[in-house]
Amino acid sequence: AQSVTQLDSHVSVSEGTPVLLRCNYSSSYSPSLFWYVQHPNKGLQLLLKYTSAATLVKGINGFEAEFKKSETSFHLTKPSAHMSDAAEYFCVVTLYSSASKIIFGSGTRLSIRP
């Protein structure tokens, strides 16, 4: 069975400070891992994905994530938060062998303080 856990439902940081959104996964097989962002009243947008290539994945808007198999983690980071980063972030795991075995985390709401 596979699952994904986002450890924080809400994260608040000051503008210009680092962002860390945590995600742990469970998968019996080689997973693909994704981070999506959802701004209010807008569709989900892909930030980055891991598909068994480089363990450090760089995405859009300065975000990156590191796949750590030993820790079963795929945390999302950004060195310096911007006001426009305020949104809901979802960690997603899929089974490498199946297009439809897709599990979303419950989401982390990121707030940015001026």
Added chain:
Amino acid sequence: GAGVSQSPRYKVAKRGQDVALRCDPISGHVSLFWYQQALGQGPEFLTYFQNEAQLDKSGLPSDRFFAERPEGSVSTLKIQRTQQEDSAVYLCASSQISRPGTGSETQYFGPGTRLLVL
């Protein structure tokens, strides 16, 4: 269009009414997915199409839910005899695959249809 579109964007239905939600995927995308997102939750998988074939409908919550994609392009999610617990945002996503689903394809999401059942 450049992205996935969904209509209507908002739908209010009386309990017991049937509704139909439409998804227009990105042109040429083989795979199409439907998700249900309850308030404050992450999306939950409902069903998956590869072209016109519905390969997985394990996420449909009851037999009141039905999805089709007859020509392998536009898809419709139909909910019969709506109940209050059906209130949610229904998301559609499409992806382009070069070989049968490996799970690594990027999905492109539409803006969703917000359904409220009174």
